[in-house]
Amino acid sequence: MLKDKIYEDFNLNRNVLLDNFSEPIRQLKHKAFESFVKLGFPHIKLENWRHTNLKNIIENDYKHCFSPSDKDVDIEQLFQCELPEMDTYTVIQYNGWFMSRNNDISLMDNGVIIGSLNKAFKEYPEIVEKHFGKYTAVEKRSLEALNTAFAQDGIFIFVPDNVKLEKPIQIINILDADTNLITQPRNLFIIGKNSELTLVHCDHSILHRQSLINSLSEIFIDENGFVDHYKMQNKDAESTLITTINVHVESNARISTNALILNGGVIRNNVNVKLNGKNAQADLKGLYLVDRKQHVDNQVFIHHASSHCYSKQLYKGIIDDDARAVFNGRILVDKDAQKTDAYQTNKNILLTDNASVHSQPQLEIYADDVKCSHGSTVGQLDPNAMFYLRSRGICEHSSRMLLMYAFASEVVDTITIEALKYRLDTMVSKRLKGELSICDQCVLHCSEKAPDFLKMDFKPIV
Amino acid sequence: MLSIKNLEVSIDNKVILKNFNIEVKAGEVHAIMGPNGTGKSTLANVIAGREGYEVLNGDIIYKGKSILESKPEERAREGIFLGFQYPVEIPGVSITNFMKTAVNEIRKHKGLDPMPAGEFLSMLKEKKKIVEMNTTLASRSVNQGFSGGEKKKNEIFQMAVLEPQLAILDETDSGLDIDALRIVAHGINSLKNKDNATIVITHYQRLLDYIVPDFVHVLYGGRIVKTGGKELALELEEKGYDWIKQEIDI
Numbered sequence: 001m002l003k004d005k006i007y008e009d010f011n012l013n014r015n016v017l018l019d020n021f022s023e024p025i026r027q028l029k030h031k032a033f034e035s036f037v038k039l040g041f042p043h044i045k046l047e048n049w050r051h052t053n054l055k056n057i058i059e060n061d062y063k064h065c066f067s068p069s070d071k072d073v074d075i076e077q078l079f080q081c082e083l084p085e086m087d088t089y090t091v092i093q094y095n096g097w098f099m100s101r102n103n104d105i106s107l108m109d110n111g112v113i114i115g116s117l118n119k120a121f122k123e124y125p126e127i128v129e130k131h132f133g134k135y136t137a138v139e140k141r142s143l144e145a146l147n148t149a150f151a152q153d154g155i156f157i158f159v160p161d162n163v164k165l166e167k168p169i170q171i172i173n174i175l176d177a178d179t180n181l182i183t184q185p186r187n188l189f190i191i192g193k194n195s196e197l198t199l200v201h202c203d204h205s206i207l208h209r210q211s212l213i214n215s216l217s218e219i220f221i222d223e224n225g226f227v228d229h230y231k232m233q234n235k236d237a238e239s240t241l242i243t244t245i246n247v248h249v250e251s252n253a254r255i256s257t258n259a260l261i262l263n264g265g266v267i268r269n270n271v272n273v274k275l276n277g278k279n280a281q282a283d284l285k286g287l288y289l290v291d292r293k294q295h296v297d298n299q300v301f302i303h304h305a306s307s308h309c310y311s312k313q314l315y316k317g318i319i320d321d322d323a324r325a326v327f328n329g330r331i332l333v334d335k336d337a338q339k340t341d342a343y344q345t346n347k348n349i350l351l352t353d354n355a356s357v358h359s360q361p362q363l364e365i366y367a368d369d370v371k372c373s374h375g376s377t378v379g380q381l382d383p384n385a386m387f388y389l390r391s392r393g394i395c396e397h398s399s400r401m402l403l404m405y406a407f408a409s410e411v412v413d414t415i416t417i418e419a420l421k422y423r424l425d426t427m428v429s430k431r432l433k434g435e436l437s438i439c440d441q442c443v444l445h446c447s448e449k450a451p452d453f454l455k456m457d458f459k460p461i462v
Numbered sequence: 463m464l465s466i467k468n469l470e471v472s473i474d475n476k477v478i479l480k481n482f483n484i485e486v487k488a489g490e491v492h493a494i495m496g497p498n499g500t501g502k503s504t505l506a507n508v509i510a511g512r513e514g515y516e517v518l519n520g521d522i523i524y525k526g527k528s529i530l531e532s533k534p535e536e537r538a539r540e541g542i543f544l545g546f547q548y549p550v551e552i553p554g555v556s557i558t559n560f561m562k563t564a565v566n567e568i569r570k571h572k573g574l575d576p577m578p579a580g581e582f583l584s585m586l587k588e589k590k591k592i593v594e595m596n597t598t599l600a601s602r603s604v605n606q607g608f609s610g611g612e613k614k615k616n617e618i619f620q621m622a623v624l625e626p627q628l629a630i631l632d633e634t635d636s637g638l639d640i641d642a643l644r645i646v647a648h649g650i651n652s653l654k655n656k657d658n659a660t661i662v663i664t665h666y667q668r669l670l671d672y673i674v675p676d677f678v679h680v681l682y683g684g685r686i687v688k689t690g691g692k693e694l695a696l697e698l699e700e701k702g703y704d705w706i707k708q709e710i711d712i
């Protein structure tokens with residue numbers, strides 16, 4: 001049982017999990033562990049976990065990596081996974097640990113700090129302690145507690161006031177081990193007033209061992225700041241990927257997230273956003289293309305804690321074979337959060353009778369001057385559109401492909417960085433065609449069989 | 463070119479067409495008129511191969527072969543084109559992409575390589591002129607947010623691109639303003655030649671002022687009950703369908 005293993009791991013590794021940290025962090029981690037002991041792993045009796053059952057997953061044993069790998073990893077090889085047309089800063093997280101070519105943490109001329117969170121605890125304690133754990137519900141959400149207790153390393157980014165980072169930062173999260181592995185990556189992103197940051201977060205795995213990632217990112221966006229966050233998930237069938245992003249948005253600041261899920265075993269993404277100041281905005285998008293026995297669960301929680309804030313959710317999915325998708329979008333509008341605009345859309349296409357989707361909006365509105373809407377659809381490909389396309393000479397397969405691609409493009413088209421949009425567009429169309437890959441030149445591609453439903457030679461033309 | 467014999471078609475166990483016969487030769491224009499709900503669109507859909515209809519009897523012979531077993535795309539590749547009464551909106555697919563895919567699939571079927579991009583784009587530009595289509599329209603999603611008239615123009619634009627041998631235009635004139643009607647009719651006429659044929663389904667004689675039909679048929683009770691020249695359309699415009707119904711029902 002994983003739970004026993006976790007107790008044992010924690011107690012045997014107190015030196016690296018607690019003693020290495022400053023007093024406030026140590027206290028928080030200790031409290032988090034006790035909370036996890038109390039709450040245990042999430043189970044299907046919990047409202048937000050009704051459709052994602054971790055039972056079988058946590059019956060397995062997984063090993064933690066309590067120190068960075070000393071294996072000689074060929075970073076140059078891994079770096080092939082950059083988005084080629086894009087000029088990005090690339091950082092790699094290897095089995096949960098920050099990994100770099102030269103420096104573990106660097107301070108750039110413009111005051112931006114990028115590097116290992118583990119190092120940041122020591123080198124920038126005042127910044128880290130001000131934010132670490134502040135946007136995370138260790139008392140209520142057990143996996144966030146677990147991550148906090150076990151957090152050792154991850155990516156740390158600090159952008160001071162008035163700095164717009166032109167280049168996106170690409171984070172590549174890689175699992176590579178010959179045993180079953182659990183990792184608890186912890187990231188902290190702090191964006192100053194009037195500053196901007198673009199993050200592209202890719203999750204890969206190299207070896208097809210059973211793995212469990214429980215990652216947590218905290219993002220703080222100060223007044224008038226902006227974070228554009230992209231997540232690409234292309235994992236193997238043996239993996240369980242649980243990600244949580246907790247975002248705190250101050251007045252006039254904006255968060256945009258885009259989760260593109262192309263493959264995975266079990267994927268659960270939690271996005272929790274607190275709109276904490278007037279005119280704060282959240283624009284949350286997601287696209288999931290799942291087949292075989294994959295399971296994807298997207299949970300969005302937007303807390304309108306201030307007036308005049310805006311939030312929008314657009315999640316779309318195509319579900320094939322026996323795959324299962326879950327979408328749960330919760331909007332909480334506080335009593336004082338007047339003039340709130342909150343919109344939510346979830347659209348699903350089921351390609352087979354065995355594919356399933358559970359889509360649920362949850363609205364809790366305590367203010368009276370609120371514009372709020374939600375809509376959820378589950379359907380097949382539009383037969384009228386199919387006939388229309390076929391009546392022009394386009395074969396059935398191509399017509400399906402074209403419609404699915406078009407369905408997906410509503411999400412992809414919202415990407416504002418042209419190079420990234422082009423890239424993701426290509427990836428989505430490849431994924432639909434059954435040519436599985438995350439990046440063309442990537443060495444980390446999964447070797448599973450391509451899904452049959454779209455093996456064809458159609459090429460969408462942009 | 464097209465010969466429909468004794469066709470009987472039902473949908474949801476309801477017989478719509480019965481004893482339906484028509485002969486269409488290359489170079490001809492046929493107009494089909496008839497009261498609402500008599501099965502004009504049903505006929506058009508069945509010729510184009512839409513699923514959901516049951517052919518209980520008879521046959522559709524196109525270019526000498528029965529097409530009843532052919533898929534819609536196969537019929538399209540053989541030159542059948544349906545101008546939809548209600549063109550379908552397809553969010554996310556641009557007209558350009560749509561036409562490029564269609565043209566190249568048809569070419570592939572004929573053993574040809576895809577049309578070079580430059581050639582395709584200049585061809586598209588030429589075809590847009592035929593229906594005086596706004597250039598920005600082609601980059602938009604197919605029919606999405608188009609006005610009724612724009613949708614109909616888009617149908618004829620697609621017809622111009624695909625150059626069918628048999629075009630069935632289902633109420634292409636409805637929803638068009640006077641200028642648009644003239645443009646669309648002009649477009650249809652300019653695509654006409656001695657090797658292709660057109661079936662126009664319409665409620666109004668107006669269209670037939672521009673597209674002069676060789677035959678006007680009246681569809682009623684599942685079959686063609688009257689056939690005449692273009693003067694029949696004038697007569698219908700004047701007197702309605704009651705006199706025909708009376709003739710039949712007696």
Ligand SMILES: Nc1ncnc2c1ncn2[C@@H]1O[C@H](COP(=O)(O)OP(=O)(O)OP(=O)(O)O)[C@@H](O)[C@H]1O
Nearest residue numbers: 473474476478497498499500501502503504505547
């Ligand atoms: N899917 C369907 N299910 C049941 N009945 C249908 C279906 N489609 C058409 N019908 C019926 O078949 C009949 C013929 O319809 P059709 O659309 O062919 O008429 P039409 O002659 O084109 O009429 P209009 O002039 O109004 O366009 C109508 O009574 C219609 O209600």
Ligand SMILES: [Mg+2]
Nearest residue numbers: 502503504547
């Ligand atoms: Mg009709």
